[in-house]
Amino acid sequence: MDLTKKWHRSEFVSHEMLEVHRGIECELDFYSAIANGEIELVQENCNEQAFTNPEGMGVLSTDALRNIRYHYVVTVALITRFCVHEGLEQEKAYNLSDFYILEMDKCKTIEQISKLHDVMCLDFCKHMHEIKNSQVLSKQVVLCLDYIYSHTHYRITIREVAEYLRLSESYLSRLFKKEMGISFSQYILNLKIDKAKNLLRFSEYSIGEITYYLGFSNESHFIQTFQKRVGETPNRYRRRCFRTEWELKQN
Structure with missing residues (x-):
């Protein structure tokens, strides 16, 4: 044409x-x-x-x-x-x-x-x-964060990320703690809990499905971890917060 x-x-x-x-x-x-x-x-x-x-x-x-x-x-x-x-x-x-x-x-x-x-x-x-408003991060930590974010639904270890970045585990661990202010494992756990909160608020996935999606070993472990971090069980959090933020944005 x-x-x-x-x-x-x-x-x-x-x-x-x-x-x-x-x-x-x-x-x-x-x-x-x-x-x-x-x-x-x-x-x-x-x-x-x-x-x-x-x-x-x-x-x-x-x-x-x-x-x-x-x-x-x-x-x-x-x-x-x-x-x-x-x-x-x-x-x-x-x-x-x-x-x-x-x-x-x-x-x-x-x-x-x-x-x-x-x-x-x-x-x-x-x-x-x-x-x-956070400190400038090194290239290694930026790439580390990219890897973590794209693999949140798996069980991520510092060994696999270090291998991916071709760094030693000890060096990456020290660098991550220095620049992020928390340990590698703590950061991943915080990220998974934040994602769990979003899934509980904005989706209808069951607790078991969220457990599997975020790579927790079992449902009991997820519930205990969530309650310890958030101060209430996943079910109670969902009942209190389900779609409240979304409805607010739409009005």
Whole structure:
């Protein structure tokens, strides 16, 4: 299919209608603000509803709702890459991206997508704010965190990570404790408990399924560990917190 003529015609029509896209500097500044963890600036942009402002918005579809969907996907993709470049764990960034695109797919109106866009931007920004306000990590520890995050559902040992990074166990253990402030095993356990809390809040997976998914040896061990860390059993936590945060975000 020869699209050359169609392209020249489209370009001519755009010029005739004086259709001008937003300056790329504004978009790059917004993505940079997210990647740098500038929460107040990002919140201000969201309050201005710049995302759905039709002035200067490119036309990716003649259908208004589909057009916003396409712009949303482009925005998530770029934010993800900006944040990875500034230090967000790659696997976490792509998981966040996938999550928010799948949530957008459930939206039925432009208003719903606009609200989700703001939640998504601020979520990425808060992750980056935490990173920017922590100490600068060495390349070895950053790669170690990437490995841990992408293997959270397995039983991870410092030996396997050290082998993956081609470091000695003792050196990695000392380096991790020095830069993260807690031991390697403590960090993994904290991460697993945080993931368990999210699964209990936002999913309907059983305690047994969560136990298996997070690589605990058995359900009893998971329940005891969770209760010790959180101060209540997984079942009680779920009854108290199930979807409360999600409902708050949607209102």
